[in-house]
Amino acid sequence: MNIKNLANMSSSIKPEPAKGSIKTLIGLLPFLQPYKRQFLLAGLALIVAAAATLAIPYAFRQMIDLGFGSRGIGGADAAASTLHIDLYFLALFGVACILGVATAARFYMVSWLGERVTADLRSAVYAHVVTQSPQFFETTKTGEVLSRLTTDTTLIQTLVGTSISMALRNGLLFIGGMVMLFITSVKLSSIIIVMLAAVVLPIVFYGRRVRKLSRESQDRVADASALAGEILNAMPTVQAFTHEEIEARRFGTSVERAFHTAMQRIRARSVLTMMAILLVFGAIVFVLWLGAHAVVQGSMSGGQLGQFILYASLVAGSIGALSEVLGDTQRAAGATERLLDLLAAQSPVQSVLLPETLPASLSSCTANGAALQLEDVVFHYPSRPDSNALMHLSLDIKPGETIAVVGPSGAGKTTLFQLLLRFYDPQQGRITLDGVDIRFLTLSALRSAIGIVPQDTVIFSENALENIRFGRADASDDEVIAAAKMAAAHEFIERLPQGYQSFLGERGVRLSGGQRQRIAIARALLKNPPLLLLDEATSALDAESERLVQTALEAAMVGRTTLVIAHRLATVQRADRIIVVEHGRIVETGTHTELIAQNGLYASLAALQFNTD
Numbered sequence: 001m002n003i004k005n006l007a008n009m010s011s012s013i014k015p016e017p018a019k020g021s022i023k024t025l026i027g028l029l030p031f032l033q034p035y036k037r038q039f040l041l042a043g044l045a046l047i048v049a050a051a052a053t054l055a056i057p058y059a060f061r062q063m064i065d066l067g068f069g070s071r072g073i074g075g076a077d078a079a080a081s082t083l084h085i086d087l088y089f090l091a092l093f094g095v096a097c098i099l100g101v102a103t104a105a106r107f108y109m110v111s112w113l114g115e116r117v118t119a120d121l122r123s124a125v126y127a128h129v130v131t132q133s134p135q136f137f138e139t140t141k142t143g144e145v146l147s148r149l150t151t152d153t154t155l156i157q158t159l160v161g162t163s164i165s166m167a168l169r170n171g172l173l174f175i176g177g178m179v180m181l182f183i184t185s186v187k188l189s190s191i192i193i194v195m196l197a198a199v200v201l202p203i204v205f206y207g208r209r210v211r212k213l214s215r216e217s218q219d220r221v222a223d224a225s226a227l228a229g230e231i232l233n234a235m236p237t238v239q240a241f242t243h244e245e246i247e248a249r250r251f252g253t254s255v256e257r258a259f260h261t262a263m264q265r266i267r268a269r270s271v272l273t274m275m276a277i278l279l280v281f282g283a284i285v286f287v288l289w290l291g292a293h294a295v296v297q298g299s300m301s302g303g304q305l306g307q308f309i310l311y312a313s314l315v316a317g318s319i320g321a322l323s324e325v326l327g328d329t330q331r332a333a334g335a336t337e338r339l340l341d342l343l344a345a346q347s348p349v350q351s352v353l354l355p356e357t358l359p360a361s362l363s364s365c366t367a368n369g370a371a372l373q374l375e376d377v378v379f380h381y382p383s384r385p386d387s388n389a390l391m392h393l394s395l396d397i398k399p400g401e402t403i404a405v406v407g408p409s410g411a412g413k414t415t416l417f418q419l420l421l422r423f424y425d426p427q428q429g430r431i432t433l434d435g436v437d438i439r440f441l442t443l444s445a446l447r448s449a450i451g452i453v454p455q456d457t458v459i460f461s462e463n464a465l466e467n468i469r470f471g472r473a474d475a476s477d478d479e480v481i482a483a484a485k486m487a488a489a490h491e492f493i494e495r496l497p498q499g500y501q502s503f504l505g506e507r508g509v510r511l512s513g514g515q516r517q518r519i520a521i522a523r524a525l526l527k528n529p530p531l532l533l534l535d536e537a538t539s540a541l542d543a544e545s546e547r548l549v550q551t552a553l554e555a556a557m558v559g560r561t562t563l564v565i566a567h568r569l570a571t572v573q574r575a576d577r578i579i580v581v582e583h584g585r586i587v588e589t590g591t592h593t594e595l596i597a598q599n600g601l602y603a604s605l606a607a608l609q610f611n612t613d
């Protein structure tokens with residue numbers, strides 16, 4: 001349980017990972033391992049198909065030399081020749097049948113693998129990303145994560161579903177074809193080998209360039225989608241400032257940049273393909289020219305040359321395909337690198353291996369709430385190491401107490417909540433819940449004990465029932481309705497067109513601010529936590545909403561410890577204690593009356609903040 005080490009772990013993903021090489025693909029092995037059997041079957045189908053392909057030129061030669069050859073033309077041998085033709089055509093058809101079945105089987109297995117591995121990878125990356133701390137989401141754009149989940153996984157799907165099998169098939173055809181070329185004619189094949197060596201070097205060199213451009217191209221696409229994601233999430237602001245055109249132009253520029261980089265990659269890849277084909281075929285045409293001379297001089301039969309031509313075109317085709325596969329594989333290697341980076345991101349806030357448990361009274365909140373202690377807490381955000389957001393903050397809260405937290409903007413009020421939820425760990429000091437250091441609890445045990453009503457409630461694209469059930473997934477409908485009643489949300493939900501079944505739409509656009517807050521309060525009540533964190537909305541509600549929200553909050557505070565970032569007079573007046581925070585320190589503590597009497601920071605804040613009530 002070395003907390004220091006845990007805290008020091010970096011959560012951010014590397015901004016620019018080391019150069020992607022095909023070796024990176026080894027990182028995919030854990031995702032392939034569960035499907036060894038399918039791989040084996042696909043491999044078998046592949047070998048059968050490759051063997052059938054390689055058998056075709058041989059059958060072809062037999063047909064020419066033995067079927068049409070000098071032995072078979074005219075006279076007594078005519079009957080035997082017909083038999084030969086029948087046999088060899090039958091054999092050829094047999095081979096084609098095997099090729100058809102084996103190719104279909106390979107395609108099926110390999111495509112299945114591609115889809116399966118991609119689905120697993122997507123789920124694994126997503127499951128990992130949702131456990132990351134806020135720090136991660138500060139440094140990684142949502143759009144980029146989405147792009148990795150979609151574009152990058154699709155590249156890997158191409159790799160597993162197509163490229164690997166293409167590489168293996170063409171690799172086999174290349175090796176088998178070369179062996180058969182040597183068997184057919186050692187002299188011509190030796191010449192081909194020498195020429196091939198001269199052909200491969202430029203291809204390898206150019207392949208590197210294509211890989212680099214691939215990576216850049218993916219980055220640009222990710223940039224564009226990150227930009228779009230950010231803007232689409234802020235549409236009302238964008239439109240209120242009439243920024244539609246500017247944003248459309250900005251996105252257009254980003255898309256153009258992606259297009260430009262993609263074009264560079266496509267150009268490089270076209271050159272690569274052209275070079276590969278020209279060089280390989282050039283070499284083969286030259287060798288065939290030599291072969292034609294050999295047939296004329298009688299040192300080679302026509303069938304032999306036919307067979308050689310077919311094998312040579314198989315070999316040439318396989319080299320062409322391999323160079324193309326190399327491009328895809330390199331793109332997939334880049335994608336794998338980016339996905340593995342995401343998977344490797346470690347949240348600095350981790351559950352300890354041997355967690356302590358909360359006292360039973362806390363896990364089922366029936367008692368009075370939780371005791372909470374902050375002991376000399378010092379904290380700075382990882383992105384701002386030289387500016388402490390909280391400084392030597394100590395606080396002792398008894399079970400059932402209601403504490404109002406007041407302070408100027410930027411004082412550290414929200415930060416305090418973030419630490420209580422363990423979105424971050426303090427650099428110094430500790431926080432205990434009923435005497436247990438919260439770092440020794442599992443994250444889920446800690447967060448289950450805390451209910452939060454944020455300033456701005458997120459409403460999911462679900463009906464009202466499910467939106468409240470977000471507070472506790474296993475709550476029954478009756479429990480949800482009971483919580484809604486306590487939170488003064490029942491009436492307005494009943495009045496919605498389909499009552500609790502009403503779809504609240506993306507971001508709950510159909511609900512007013514006060515209604516959203518009551519949904520949030522209902523969620524918290526459903527969770528029934530011993531510790532409640534409220535962040536009162538600063539925006540003014542109309543008198544009726546205000547009254548309803550206050551009623552709901554009062555219901556929510558009963559029987560639990562409550563910390564509330566207060567913006568309303570009613571709240572501070574009801575609080576057992578008010579703590580006044582400034583520059584990350586507690587500067588005043590007391591009740592409303594006491595603090596007003598002190599005539600310090602609180603008194604001046606109260607005069608400003610609460611005068612509308």
Ligand SMILES: Nc1ncnc2c1ncn2[C@@H]1O[C@H](COP(=O)(O)OP(=O)(O)OP(=O)(O)O)[C@@H](O)[C@H]1O
Binds near residue numbers: 138408409410411413
């Ligand atoms: N994610 C973050 N990364 C870096 N600094 C942050 C982050 N969040 C807050 N801060 C800084 O920490 C300090 C305390 O911020 P905090 O949000 O806790 O203030 P607050 O009292 O809640 O203010 P407000 O009432 O305006 O919400 C501020 O100086 C703020 O700029």
